[in-house]
Amino acid sequence: MSNVHANIERFARGHFRIGEMFKSVSRVLILVSPIAVFADTKSETQSSANLADRYRNSVNGIIDSALAGNDAYQNLEYLCTRIGHRLSGSTQLDQAINWAMDTMKNAGQENVHREKVMVPHWVRGKESITMLEPRREELAMMGLGGSVGTPHEGIIAPVIVVHDEDEFTAAGDALKGKIVLFDNAMHPYDPEHGSGYGTAVRFRTKGASLAASHGAVASLIRSVTARSLRSPHTGALRYEKDFPQIPSAAVSVEDAELISRISARGTPVVLNLKMEGKSLEEAESANTIGELRGSTNPEEIVVVSGHLDSWDVGQGALDDGGGCAIAMESINVLRKLNLRPRRTIRVVLWTNEENGLAGAKAYAKDHADEMRNHVTAVESDGGVFKPAGFSVECKDEKRQAAGAETLKQLMPLLSRVGAMKIDMGHSGADVGVMSDAGVVLLGHNVEGATYFDYHHTQADTIDKINPDELNQNVAVLTAVLYLIADMPERIGS
Amino acid sequence: MSNVHANIERFARGHFRIGEMFKSVSRVLILVSPIAVFADTKSETQSSANLADRYRNSVNGIIDSALAGNDAYQNLEYLCTRIGHRLSGSTQLDQAINWAMDTMKNAGQENVHREKVMVPHWVRGKESITMLEPRREELAMMGLGGSVGTPHEGIIAPVIVVHDEDEFTAAGDALKGKIVLFDNAMHPYDPEHGSGYGTAVRFRTKGASLAASHGAVASLIRSVTARSLRSPHTGALRYEKDFPQIPSAAVSVEDAELISRISARGTPVVLNLKMEGKSLEEAESANTIGELRGSTNPEEIVVVSGHLDSWDVGQGALDDGGGCAIAMESINVLRKLNLRPRRTIRVVLWTNEENGLAGAKAYAKDHADEMRNHVTAVESDGGVFKPAGFSVECKDEKRQAAGAETLKQLMPLLSRVGAMKIDMGHSGADVGVMSDAGVVLLGHNVEGATYFDYHHTQADTIDKINPDELNQNVAVLTAVLYLIADMPERIGS
Numbered sequence: 001m002s003n004v005h006a007n008i009e010r011f012a013r014g015h016f017r018i019g020e021m022f023k024s025v026s027r028v029l030i031l032v033s034p035i036a037v038f039a040d041t042k043s044e045t046q047s048s049a050n051l052a053d054r055y056r057n058s059v060n061g062i063i064d065s066a067l068a069g070n071d072a073y074q075n076l077e078y079l080c081t082r083i084g085h086r087l088s089g090s091t092q093l094d095q096a097i098n099w100a101m102d103t104m105k106n107a108g109q110e111n112v113h114r115e116k117v118m119v120p121h122w123v124r125g126k127e128s129i130t131m132l133e134p135r136r137e138e139l140a141m142m143g144l145g146g147s148v149g150t151p152h153e154g155i156i157a158p159v160i161v162v163h164d165e166d167e168f169t170a171a172g173d174a175l176k177g178k179i180v181l182f183d184n185a186m187h188p189y190d191p192e193h194g195s196g197y198g199t200a201v202r203f204r205t206k207g208a209s210l211a212a213s214h215g216a217v218a219s220l221i222r223s224v225t226a227r228s229l230r231s232p233h234t235g236a237l238r239y240e241k242d243f244p245q246i247p248s249a250a251v252s253v254e255d256a257e258l259i260s261r262i263s264a265r266g267t268p269v270v271l272n273l274k275m276e277g278k279s280l281e282e283a284e285s286a287n288t289i290g291e292l293r294g295s296t297n298p299e300e301i302v303v304v305s306g307h308l309d310s311w312d313v314g315q316g317a318l319d320d321g322g323g324c325a326i327a328m329e330s331i332n333v334l335r336k337l338n339l340r341p342r343r344t345i346r347v348v349l350w351t352n353e354e355n356g357l358a359g360a361k362a363y364a365k366d367h368a369d370e371m372r373n374h375v376t377a378v379e380s381d382g383g384v385f386k387p388a389g390f391s392v393e394c395k396d397e398k399r400q401a402a403g404a405e406t407l408k409q410l411m412p413l414l415s416r417v418g419a420m421k422i423d424m425g426h427s428g429a430d431v432g433v434m435s436d437a438g439v440v441l442l443g444h445n446v447e448g449a450t451y452f453d454y455h456h457t458q459a460d461t462i463d464k465i466n467p468d469e470l471n472q473n474v475a476v477l478t479a480v481l482y483l484i485a486d487m488p489e490r491i492g493s
Numbered sequence: 494m495s496n497v498h499a500n501i502e503r504f505a506r507g508h509f510r511i512g513e514m515f516k517s518v519s520r521v522l523i524l525v526s527p528i529a530v531f532a533d534t535k536s537e538t539q540s541s542a543n544l545a546d547r548y549r550n551s552v553n554g555i556i557d558s559a560l561a562g563n564d565a566y567q568n569l570e571y572l573c574t575r576i577g578h579r580l581s582g583s584t585q586l587d588q589a590i591n592w593a594m595d596t597m598k599n600a601g602q603e604n605v606h607r608e609k610v611m612v613p614h615w616v617r618g619k620e621s622i623t624m625l626e627p628r629r630e631e632l633a634m635m636g637l638g639g640s641v642g643t644p645h646e647g648i649i650a651p652v653i654v655v656h657d658e659d660e661f662t663a664a665g666d667a668l669k670g671k672i673v674l675f676d677n678a679m680h681p682y683d684p685e686h687g688s689g690y691g692t693a694v695r696f697r698t699k700g701a702s703l704a705a706s707h708g709a710v711a712s713l714i715r716s717v718t719a720r721s722l723r724s725p726h727t728g729a730l731r732y733e734k735d736f737p738q739i740p741s742a743a744v745s746v747e748d749a750e751l752i753s754r755i756s757a758r759g760t761p762v763v764l765n766l767k768m769e770g771k772s773l774e775e776a777e778s779a780n781t782i783g784e785l786r787g788s789t790n791p792e793e794i795v796v797v798s799g800h801l802d803s804w805d806v807g808q809g810a811l812d813d814g815g816g817c818a819i820a821m822e823s824i825n826v827l828r829k830l831n832l833r834p835r836r837t838i839r840v841v842l843w844t845n846e847e848n849g850l851a852g853a854k855a856y857a858k859d860h861a862d863e864m865r866n867h868v869t870a871v872e873s874d875g876g877v878f879k880p881a882g883f884s885v886e887c888k889d890e891k892r893q894a895a896g897a898e899t900l901k902q903l904m905p906l907l908s909r910v911g912a913m914k915i916d917m918g919h920s921g922a923d924v925g926v927m928s929d930a931g932v933v934l935l936g937h938n939v940e941g942a943t944y945f946d947y948h949h950t951q952a953d954t955i956d957k958i959n960p961d962e963l964n965q966n967v968a969v970l971t972a973v974l975y976l977i978a979d980m981p982e983r984i985g986s
Binding site: 077081082083084134135137140227228229230231253254257258261262314453454457458459461463 | 574576577628720721723724750751946947951954
């Protein structure tokens with residue numbers, strides 16, 4: 001196998017041109033199939049240091065293969081270009097599910113199937129905001145997902161601007177009959193604190209019912225982003241049952257500032273809000289599943305996942321076509337390298353992450369019996385940029401700490417791709433439903449400086465994704481999945 | 494005057510809080526008015542080195558005053574917030590002209606008047622592009638200024654994608670009956686080469702007639718920008734008289750890439766282009782003028798200018814409300830400091846820069862008699878970012894070189910604000926019409942990394958402008974105007 005290794009070393013050092021690399025990869029696979037290229041000595045005892053040594057060759061082989069080229073970009077391109085965005089209930093989501101099934105079947109994955117889930121079916125329809133006073137202008141807006149519509153002629157009302165909860169409370173009776181604008185600015189990203197999304201998004205979720213609780217007739221938010229080219233950002237709202245459901249939309253940062261500037265000078269701003277948004281009957285959808293079955297412990301499950309649904313704008317490339325493409329490709333890389341781990345790796349492409357989590361909830365219910373066999377569940381839903389590491393989440397703090405420790409010891413194996421950081425924290429919205437079962441949950445993290453510029457907008461398109469970075473993420477995620485699925489002891493034990 | 498100077502020194506060193514600064518500025522003005530704060534010793538001979546010494550105090554006073562706060566931002570905010578965009582022929586442009594007249598009159602400027610100009614009157618109407626094949630999607634688009642419309646039901650045709658002139662020529666007969674997409678990517682900005690706008694914009698100008706010359710039914714361009722959040726950029730096209738006028742629009746970078754990706758795989762893309770764009774009868778408009786009359790040579794004119802018209806989207810903040818606000822404020826700063834130069838400084842707010850240059854052409858014609866007395870004409874039309882210097886343009890190479898040399902010697906006076914570079918090159922579209930008369934033309938340059946992200950889009954709004962940077966530009970432009978208008982010899986002589 002020395003020639004094979006020499007070739008792989010040459011890929012890694014970039015001594016081949018792209019065309020040559022593909023040719024050589026084919027040759028490697030022909031030469032060595034069906035025997036695993038990088039057989040590892042296994043034992044029933046493990047320590048992290050030993051693990052790293054033991055898996056070094058396998059991980060290098062995974063990285064070489066993933067970086068040399070794989071199907072992830074081609075799959076993502078098809079999804080984004082030929083299917084496009086895919087909100088729960090849409091024809092496009094059905095197309096995407098069928099396509100993902102076909103793609104995994106054609107790649108030779110095992111147990112490829114769909115699991116039925118009933119999902120909310122909200123449709124946007126036409127929508128607009130026209131400023132009527134003090135001058136006429138069309139504002140850049142998008143209704144929030146789940147919002148009720150307005151009467152056909154729209155709602156015409158003056159705006160009251162509040163920047164935070166204190167200003168809202170202080171406004172009191174003045175809110176009655178008004179359109180409330182929550183002009184809460186999101187802090188720009190910085191490497192130390194990350195993005196300001198987590199806090200700024202609260203008015204998108206609660207704003208409508210908060211405004212309704214004080215008699216407002218509609219609510220608007222400043223789009224949840226720190227950068228804008230007059231770009232409205234949609235996303236889900238949540239109506240509380242005690243208050244009337246009022247229409248709610250996001251305006252662009254620029255339009256929120258326009259309204260605020262005029263209002264701050266004491267000049268009334270009057271808007272005409274028209275929205276056709278409505279919720280239809282629940283629709284049939286599905287989680288899409290494919291597996292690489294485990295060699296010795298197939299009943300133990302390592303889930304790798306992304307969500308196939310998206311908002312009804314853009315192409316759902318970063319959110320979360322990329323996560324789906326990475327998850328699908330991970331078992332493809334292992335299968336091509338003939339690396340079958342002890343445990344089963346299960347790809348789950350969730351439905352309805354964006355507006356209901358119905359897919360994740362159905363999975364937890366339908367798989368309750370085997371939930372204790374779920375060793376880990378990973379979600380990739382933060383876009384596709386340079387891979388940055390993993391967040392470890394587990395209800396059982398000991399398992400969380402032990403899992404994180406093991407991963408920290410293993411991360412140097414990935415240093416060729418970049419410095420990977422292991423932290424404690426949020427994993428992912430879908431895998432989060434397995435938290436109660438004590439599963440070790442992992443969030444796949446990537447560099448996050450620009451993700452929220454595109455999030456839930458028309459600009460979430462495949463051109464934002466660098467194919468090399470996509471490959472790097474395939475490399476990192478596949479390696480970590482293989483480690484977790486193959487090491488003798490369950491992670492966190 | 495030592496107390497006054499001490500205060501000014503303290504402003505410069507930032508020893509005052511903002512509120513205190515304003516109070517102190519008022520006190521300075523009260524103390525010294527109506528005598529010039531910084532009287533300079535003048536002589537009828539000059540050398541650049543002497544000039545710098547001679548004007549150091551005046552320039553420091555101008556910088557102190559401009560940086561301590563002035564009316565430019567407040568004026569720009571009114572223009573952008575309360576009037577908005579203002580295409581030639583629009584009510585908003587009339588409002589802007591009236592507002593600029595009132596503002597200059599209220600500030601005590603001399604000879605404030607408007608000079609009538611007939612301008613093209615193009616209206617956009619409704620417009621859309623729907624991709625029909627291989628899947629249905631609304632594309633992000635804007636018609637190009639001056640484009641004819643389509644029939645009511647639109648034009649339905651397959652797309653042919655070309656990336657440059659060679660591919661266009663190679664396409665030959667295949668162009669017939671097609672919608673041509675010129676998918677020519679603009680190079681991103683870099684400090685050495687600047688933006689790629691100058692070359693990439695050519696298809697916006699010539700694309701429609703080029704396409705029509707080969708039988709195409711419509712033409713599209715990739716928006717002329719290197720950054721996009723699905724943001725279409727408009728701008729003027731030029732129909733050549735020998736070819737049919739076909740509808741022409743810009744699609745966003747993302748949509749151009751979408752069409753190109755699909756086409757590159759051999760799959761036909763069919764679009765439905767609908768545009769209501771049309772040219773109405775010429776409309777009455779005006780250049781808006783105000784002056785600080787010269788003390789000893791009022792007949793000699795130094796023009797400082799921006800264009801008051803904009804495209805019919807966004808707020809025309811960077812293009813070119815900012816230039817207008819800076820020009821208006823320059824003579825305001827001098828007047829407040831009681832610095833009346835030898836020559837007249839004339840503010841000209843051009844009409845119709847964007848789609849015809851009718852304002853500039855009319856000015857050159859109407860002022861032909863005094864054109865030889867035009868010492869310099871400056872245009873600020875590159876947005877409002879950190880001031881970067883000036884480009885010197887003159888038909889007479891000797892005057893150009895001499896003028897540039899004088900400015901280079903004077904730029905160290907502005908080093909408190911930043912390093913200013915003097916180069917030879919394009920001044921501005923409007924002042925360019927005075928080139929034939931041999932006037933020394935100056936383009937006011939600013940840092941240009943992001944200007945074209947916003948250029949001719951809905952995102953050209955005042956929130957993109959940093960008030961401190963606006964003040965810095967007021968400081969730099971006012972100082973240079975004062976130097977040119979006051980130095981004993983004509984610049985370039």
